[in-house]
Amino acid sequence: MPPLSQPCGTRSAYERHRRNRESACDACRAANLAHTQAWRRAYRELLKLPGVAAEHARVLESCEMPRRHEKAQRVLVRRHREDFRVLLDKELAEHALAAATRPEGR
Ligand SMILES: [Zn+2]
Numbered sequence: 001m002p003p004l005s006q007p008c009g010t011r012s013a014y015e016r017h018r019r020n021r022e023s024a025c026d027a028c029r030a031a032n033l034a035h036t037q038a039w040r041r042a043y044r045e046l047l048k049l050p051g052v053a054a055e056h057a058r059v060l061e062s063c064e065m066p067r068r069h070e071k072a073q074r075v076l077v078r079r080h081r082e083d084f085r086v087l088l089d090k091e092l093a094e095h096a097l098a099a100a101t102r103p104e105g106r
Contacts, residue, residue, distance in 0.1 A: 011035045034099075038091035043073060045087045046080055055079075 006012035009027035017024040024032065047053050056076055063071040077084050 034095050035092070038088060038095050042084060042087035042091045043077070045091075046076065046084050049080070049083060052076065052080065 005016065008025050009031050011028075011031050014024050014028035014032040017028055047056055056072060059075050060068060060072040063069075063075070
């Protein structure tokens, strides 16, 4: 049975727009942007964990151009999948809370 599809305003729905080669609606674009920003914040937090900054430097050295920073990011996120998941969930939850408590409610 196929999974129920997510409503607009979620990252899954944003990806569905992309898969269907349609331009994403505003709600989905906002959700995707929020997710990207949360991902970046979570990654910065990951680098603050003990030993991770030093590991990042080593991984970066071993990655080849071009886009070695992106390759290093992927390696670190994969190695620290569990920690990263927790950090990302926290960032996403904080963003959801901030959005919910914003005066206009958007
Ligand atoms: Zn949408």
